[in-house]
Amino acid sequence: MGAAPYAIGDLARQTGTKVETIRWYERDGTMPPPARTEGGHRAYTQEHMDRLAFIRHARELGFALDDVRALLRLSDDPDRPCAEADAIARQHLGAVRSRIARLQTLEAELARMVDACGHGKVGECRVIEVLADLSHEHCLHPGHGGTGL
Amino acid sequence: MGAAPYAIGDLARQTGTKVETIRWYERDGTMPPPARTEGGHRAYTQEHMDRLAFIRHARELGFALDDVRALLRLSDDPDRPCAEADAIARQHLGAVRSRIARLQTLEAELARMVDACGHGKVGECRVIEVLADLSHEHCLHPGHGGTGL
DNA sequence: ATGCGACCTGTGGCCGCTATAGGTGCAAGC
């Protein structure tokens, strides 16, 4: 009657996801539990396939699973205004931009460190010296706190 | 006789590290186990303090703990050539640069997505649409594979 | 002597998976 269902491996192949990951999305509440065959194998529909593709795409764009779930809830309800989706995306964009900024600071500092290395002994190595520098004297870095990479 | 030893809280305050993190570095082999008081409290020396500062500084620069341990081994042995330290730092610099590049691709894509949002209903929302796009048609992104953020 | 904060160990949780181990289903070939 209905179209032949997909096995978990079909979803995995088509979306480039590991089988274990798909099962994990289910335990996690990100993917809805599919029907089962008599023997207990998962039997997915096209909707499941689409949903998984959505999830993977959002994850590739760096959205956290919490965000992905929120976006999925929105996409399930096409009449709601999309301001919320927009907000999630904008917020993520902001987070990505600040991560880039932090990494660029790091990049500059690492480059300086590496450039200063005279390729002699560790005893005079600027790399080691800069790291050992308790006072952050030679440091572009703004002091203590997580890197937030 | 010797200078008064530091308590774990002293190290924590001076280096901006949580106490639990210091204990974890010890279990982990990154910090050497300190002497103990009769009652079992950790009693650190200045060397411990310096080592922890080194660790934190390297972590702030985004080095993995494996790298940090390698750098510490090198810094313990000042007569060795510093090529190895240089290599670790260069490798990390490369990793940081490629992370930046990936994030910039992401940034562009997110910005495009957000710009295209007409602020109407979810049904016509470009944000949702782009994410649902199985074929990656509207996508700058190079297909499947981890984001490596 | 007592109070209380800083310390102790041990355990579990966070994110987003990944990787086993040990067992069962199912479909294709004979």
Place this chain on the structure above:
DNA sequence: GCTTGCACCTATAGCGGCCACAGGTCGCAT
């Protein structure tokens, strides 16, 4: 119909790099 062998199943543990308890002990100031 029977065997093979892969795909599937559940459950559990682990990664990195910590953080946050709980429930108890120590040490120092009063």
